[in-house]
Amino acid sequence: MNKNFITGLFTVLSFSVISAQLFAAPLTLKEARQLALESSVEMQTAILSSRDAQLSESAVKYTLFPDLSVSSSQKISSYKSSAYLDPDASTLSAGASLSQPVWDGGIFSLDNKLAGAATEAADAETESVRLSVLSQCDTLFFAYLEAIAQEESAGADRNASDALLEESEVRLESGAISRAAYLEVRSTVAARNAAYYQAKGTRLQAGNDLASFLNLRGLPEISEEFSPQYQNAAASLADFNQQEASALEAKLITAAVQPDVLIGTIQTRQAALSAELDMRQYSPQVNLSLSSSLSSVAGGELTPGSSLSLSGSLGLTRWDRSVVKKQGNIPVHTAELNAREAERQADISIRSAWYTLLSSAGTVVSSTAAEEYAGELYSEMKEMYDLSAVGFSDLKDAEAAWIEARNSSVAAQYDFLNSLSQLTYATGRGDDAFLFQILGLSFLKEQG
Numbered sequence: 257m258n259k260n261f262i263t264g265l266f267t268v269l270s271f272s273v274i275s276a277q278l279f280a281a282p283l284t285l286k287e288a289r290q291l292a293l294e295s296s297v298e299m300q301t302a303i304l305s306s307r308d309a310q311l312s313e314s315a316v317k318y319t320l321f322p323d324l325s326v327s328s329s330q331k332i333s334s335y336k337s338s339a340y341l342d343p344d345a346s347t348l349s350a351g352a353s354l355s356q357p358v359w360d361g362g363i364f365s366l367d368n369k370l371a372g373a374a375t376e377a378a379d380a381e382t383e384s385v386r387l388s389v390l391s392q393c394d395t396l397f398f399a400y401l402e403a404i405a406q407e408e409s410a411g412a413d414r415n416a417s418d419a420l421l422e423e424s425e426v427r428l429e430s431g432a433i434s435r436a437a438y439l440e441v442r443s444t445v446a447a448r449n450a451a452y453y454q455a456k457g458t459r460l461q462a463g464n465d466l467a468s469f470l471n472l473r474g475l476p477e478i479s480e481e482f483s484p485q486y487q488n489a490a491a492s493l494a495d496f497n498q499q500e501a502s503a504l505e506a507k508l509i510t511a512a513v514q515p516d517v518l519i520g521t522i523q524t525r526q527a528a529l530s531a532e533l534d535m536r537q538y539s540p541q542v543n544l545s546l547s548s549s550l551s552s553v554a555g556g557e558l559t560p561g562s563s564l565s566l567s568g569s570l571g572l573t574r575w576d577r578s579v580v581k582k583q584g585n586i587p588v589h590t591a592e593l594n595a596r597e598a599e600r601q602a603d604i605s606i607r608s609a610w611y612t613l614l615s616s617a618g619t620v621v622s623s624t625a626a627e628e629y630a631g632e633l634y635s636e637m638k639e640m641y642d643l644s645a646v647g648f649s650d651l652k653d654a655e656a657a658w659i660e661a662r663n664s665s666v667a668a669q670y671d672f673l674n675s676l677s678q679l680t681y682a683t684g685r686g687d688d689a690f691l692f693q694i695l696g697l698s699f700l701k702e703q704g
Contacts, residue, residue, distance in 0.1 A: 295471035361539025493617035514684035520595030531584030
């Protein structure tokens with residue numbers, strides 16, 4: 257993972273609740289993503305862990321530096337057979353020593369590699385958390401957009417039913433419809449009101465969920481449209497045959513850089529390094545020491561002294577060496593199994609996200625067509641109803657079919673947008689432009 261990203265985010269560790277009034281313009285998806293990263297405790301914790309790993313890696317390098325120490329002492333002896341101190345029997349000394357490992361059996365090198373691997377793992381874990389936070393943000397964002405659209409549609413239905421009620425009251429007074437037909441209209445109006453308040457409640461809950469996730473006191477105005485370019489993208493994806501879909505699936509898996517897979521690879525390397533480090537206890541070690549001192553007895557002249565020593569050690573107890581080696585191999589094999597499983601799960605998640613996107617693309621195309629046909633049918637039935645050619649029951653059935661088709665179309669549109677995002681995160685890229693290029697949808701702009 258790019259350390260510049262972690263360093264940049266580390267500067268925003270201190271965050272507070274953000275007021276909705278800070279946004280003069282509607283909140284975009286891109287801005288929501290940034291807010292999500294800044295306000296996520298999980299994200300900030302991961303950044304701190306990554307920073308701690310970086311500092312630990314730096315600390316390991318200092319172990320190769322010389323070890324310098326100083327000391328001083330003063331000893332005063334007492335008179336013989338007396339409790340009184342004898343100043344003439346005092347000894348004053350001071351010294352300094354320098355110790356430098358010459359050969360540690362390769363332990364420093366392995367410690368350094370392990371610390372570097374720990375930093376890489378922490379960075380990869382931070383990236384994994386980042387993608388998870390962004391994934392949740394997109395899901396909540398699109399859910400809120402869908403709820404807004406559904407509320408607007410329900411409001412339009414309620415207004416239309418109110419207008420129809422006024423028309424029915426005129427018809428009832430003129431004797432054009434029976435009271436039973438009029439009551440059926442009133443029942444429909446009540447149902448449309450109930451549907452509107454239900455949609456409003458859903459919108460409020462979805463807005464609260466997003467505001468809470470972004471750490472906002474209140475949600476600012478938010479606006480994203482399902483533009484024609486996404487409609488074209490859905491049509492393009494829905495038109496893929498099985499061979500084309502399989503080829504793109506393989507392409508996505510090959511181009512994926514999932515953090516969890518990287519973590520599995522790093523952990524395998526860490527296990528191998530730890531196993532090798534355990535075996536280095538049987539290697540010889542050489543240490544160079546230099547010491548210098550000054551001493552004075554009874555206030556006399558200072559007497560200098562110095563020494564240079566080169567020492568080596570080699571443990572001869574090797575009875576358990578084969579056992580230690582076998583024990584060290586167990587974590588390595590375990591890490592390899594986990595790494596393979598992480599890779600398998602990564603492939604599964606990409607395939608699942610890809611199939612979901614293809615399915616949602618087809619749903620967008622079919623639901624859009626269903627909404628169009630149902631709308632035309634309702635318009636024709638309304639004209640026939642105005643001419644008293646059909647009864648209200650026929651008009652109500654046509655309207656219900658149109659409302660259902662329209663709601664399904666709205667849901668499909670935002671499900672498609674979310675599916676695009678989820679596939680992006682499943683590949684570990686977190687980059688819309690990358691996905692659009694892979695899928696041949698370069699005409700799309702980055703979401704948000």
